[in-house]
Amino acid sequence: MAIVSARAARQHQHRASSGWRRLRRSQGWVAALFLLPAGFGFALFYLWPALRALWMSFTDYNLLRRSGDFTGLENYRQLVDDQLFWHSMWVTVQYVVINIGMQTVLALAMAVMMDRLTRSVIVRGVLVLPWLIPQVVVGLLWLWMLDPRLGLVNHLLEMVGIGGQAFLGSPDQAVPTLAAINTWRFVGYTALLLFAGLQMIPKQLYEAAAMDGAGEWRMFWRVTLPLLRPVLALVLVLSVVGSFQVFDLVQVATGGIGGQPGGPANSTLVIYVYIFRQAFNFNQAGYAAAMSAVLFVLLACVTFLIMRSLRGSRSDLA
Amino acid sequence: MSKSHPPAAPAARGRSTATQRRSAVPPRRLAVPWRRWRPSRAAAWLILIVLMLVTLLPFYWIVRTAATTNSSLFTGDQSFLPPEPTWVNFERVLGLSSTEEAMAAGGSGAEFDFLLYLRNSVIVSVLITVGQVTFCAMAAYAFARLQWRGREAVFYVFLAALLIPPVFIVIPNFVLLNQLGLLDTFAALAAPYFFVTPFMVFFLRQFFLGISTEMEEAARIDGAGHPRIFLQIDVPIMSAPLSTAAILAYVIAWNEFMWPLVAGSDESVRVLTVGLSLFRAGQPQAGPDWTGLMAATCLGAVPVILLFLVMGRRIVDSIQFTGLR
Numbered sequence: 001m002a003i004v005s006a007r008a009a010r011q012h013q014h015r016a017s018s019g020w021r022r023l024r025r026s027q028g029w030v031a032a033l034f035l036l037p038a039g040f041g042f043a044l045f046y047l048w049p050a051l052r053a054l055w056m057s058f059t060d061y062n063l064l065r066r067s068g069d070f071t072g073l074e075n076y077r078q079l080v081d082d083q084l085f086w087h088s089m090w091v092t093v094q095y096v097v098i099n100i101g102m103q104t105v106l107a108l109a110m111a112v113m114m115d116r117l118t119r120s121v122i123v124r125g126v127l128v129l130p131w132l133i134p135q136v137v138v139g140l141l142w143l144w145m146l147d148p149r150l151g152l153v154n155h156l157l158e159m160v161g162i163g164g165q166a167f168l169g170s171p172d173q174a175v176p177t178l179a180a181i182n183t184w185r186f187v188g189y190t191a192l193l194l195f196a197g198l199q200m201i202p203k204q205l206y207e208a209a210a211m212d213g214a215g216e217w218r219m220f221w222r223v224t225l226p227l228l229r230p231v232l233a234l235v236l237v238l239s240v241v242g243s244f245q246v247f248d249l250v251q252v253a254t255g256g257i258g259g260q261p262g263g264p265a266n267s268t269l270v271i272y273v274y275i276f277r278q279a280f281n282f283n284q285a286g287y288a289a290a291m292s293a294v295l296f297v298l299l300a301c302v303t304f305l306i307m308r309s310l311r312g313s314r315s316d317l318a
Numbered sequence: 319m320s321k322s323h324p325p326a327a328p329a330a331r332g333r334s335t336a337t338q339r340r341s342a343v344p345p346r347r348l349a350v351p352w353r354r355w356r357p358s359r360a361a362a363w364l365i366l367i368v369l370m371l372v373t374l375l376p377f378y379w380i381v382r383t384a385a386t387t388n389s390s391l392f393t394g395d396q397s398f399l400p401p402e403p404t405w406v407n408f409e410r411v412l413g414l415s416s417t418e419e420a421m422a423a424g425g426s427g428a429e430f431d432f433l434l435y436l437r438n439s440v441i442v443s444v445l446i447t448v449g450q451v452t453f454c455a456m457a458a459y460a461f462a463r464l465q466w467r468g469r470e471a472v473f474y475v476f477l478a479a480l481l482i483p484p485v486f487i488v489i490p491n492f493v494l495l496n497q498l499g500l501l502d503t504f505a506a507l508a509a510p511y512f513f514v515t516p517f518m519v520f521f522l523r524q525f526f527l528g529i530s531t532e533m534e535e536a537a538r539i540d541g542a543g544h545p546r547i548f549l550q551i552d553v554p555i556m557s558a559p560l561s562t563a564a565i566l567a568y569v570i571a572w573n574e575f576m577w578p579l580v581a582g583s584d585e586s587v588r589v590l591t592v593g594l595s596l597f598r599a600g601q602p603q604a605g606p607d608w609t610g611l612m613a614a615t616c617l618g619a620v621p622v623i624l625l626f627l628v629m630g631r632r633i634v635d636s637i638q639f640t641g642l643r
Contacts, residue, residue, distance in 0.1 A: 030544045031466040038457035041513020046479045049490035113362050125630040126370050132622045134573040136591040140615045141376050152379055155396045196638035248575040252595050275485050285489050292486040300481055
């Protein structure tokens with residue numbers, strides 16, 4: 001190390017004590033200095049806007065007027081009576097349930113297969129690739145793949161004798177289709193997180209289970225799943241919270257080419273798209289803030305419930 | 319799928335009492351229960367390969383579509399290889415062909431300045447990456463390496479911000495940057511992610527906690543101050559995690575859509591994701607320009623895929639690290 005010079009070595013004894021104490025005493029200031037830029041950004045772009053959004057939710061804030069008057073709980077009362085708000089919540093919940101169901105089961109299967117079959121980074125890399133692509137690109141890609149007339153998927157379906165489907169053009173199929181697209185994008189990423197968790201499980205446990213005559217299926221339920229619990233809880237929180245906030249995909253892939261996002265007939269009007277529309281298309285920023293405040297509380301509850309029910313912060317291994 | 323699997327090798331053998339089994343089964347078989355070639359293993363491989371194909375096929379289909387002329391597209395030809403391979407779509411998306419040529423090839427005539435959007439995306443993503451990684455590393459150092467009162471409490475405030483849904487703070491941030499007169503500038507597009515993201519602070523703090531303090535202690539004894547320890551000892555030691563963090567920050571910034579959509583709708587600062595979504599929204603209902611759209615989509619995915627080909631292992635490792643914290 002360059003710092004260690006002959007002179008420094010000579011003064012070693014003396015410096016060791018005084019320098020150490022000086023540093024200890026001044027650490028509060030040093031910390032403040034190190035935290036300055038991040039703290040500034042945090043206060044300005046996280047803390048302050050969060051408080052401001054909360055205040056806005058009690059006003060009729062308008063983005064064009066750039067001001068709003070205090071209206072008390074008016075926004076929240078409006079929200080309770082807003083059919084479209086409840087509709088969008090329902091659509092979002094449907095989407096989340098289908099998405100998370102498919103994604104988690106598939107990812108778990110993929111993670112176990114990777115764990116048992118191969119250490120190949122190429123396999124893991126290929127599976128995680130869709131996660132790296134912008135969601136906008138993913139949306140456009142599947143809009144094309146699922147095009148009712150020219151899309152590849154319908155062509156393949158017709159080849160195996162199933163008739164063409166409307167997919168994103170059908171009010172009944174649009175939500176499951178979106179959930180499937182999102183699964184395609186996230187399943188590899190989720191599998192990789194779970195795979196990392198699988199690596200933590202001591203191999204001796206499987207040997208012991210095998211010695212006691214347990215088969216693959218039994219080992220999965222009795223060893224893998226219980227010991228994967230903390231990682232599974234984290235993955236579920238990440239994916240459920242993320243799934244609730246779907247926006248880019250719906251904004252790009254729904255309503256057909258040149259159509260209004262959220263279509264057909266509001267069948268894919270997820271809560272993010274509705275909030276966005278209220279704030280930036282209808283200039284109801286106050287109302288949009290109230291809806292996002294409700295969403296915030298809802299997501300915090302979901303996080304808490306998942307962590308609680310899976311006891312996610314404690315491991316059985318410790 | 320695993321339900322159909324026959325039990326693993328050792329279990330398939332003796333099935334009587336526990337003690338008998340333990341003595342009957344040769345131990346070397348036990349070490350890796352599923353290593354031998356057997357139908358279940360082949361089936362699992364088959365499923366894995368099918369999943370990889372399902373992952374990759376859409377990417378191929380983008381390229382295949384982009385290399386097709388619009389006229390042959392509408393004949394419904396679904397052959398695996400493009401019927402008449404052509405560069406024309408890439409050329410017109412990159413603005414290398416005249417408007418007339420582009421219209422002839424099936425373009426809507428709408429302006430789509432791919433290169434400009436690409437440049438803007440690079441500017442914004444680089445700005446965000448540099449600022450975010452620098453400042454978050456400093457913050458992580460303060461949280462992991464310095465002793466000060468209230469450290470845990472402040473850290474938990476940062477962590478709690480992970481729970482804030484972006485849409486909740488997008489509206490006030492829009493108002494703030496509007497008041498500052500910064501909308502439709504690169505500064506506005508980068509600002510909310512430039513200084514800090516709670517995830518990045520958390521991610522880097524975990525790495526700082528993981529490295530040994532021996533070097534730091536030695537430097538301290540030699541009288542080095544904290545800025546010096548940070549720059550000359552920790553940053554070099556942390557170069558691998560820091561570059562991983564930079565990749566993650568870059569990819570996330572590159573993929574960002576909602577914020578640039580509201581804060582940077584002006585053509586001069588429009589980023590690629592916003593440009594692509596508007597390109598799609600500007601299409602005529604009757605005959606959308608699929609080949610042009612796919613050429614643009616393809617080019618939009620290229621920078622990330624290139625990054626991935628170079629840094630794939632590091633990205634994979636960093637995701638796994640997030641899973642473990």
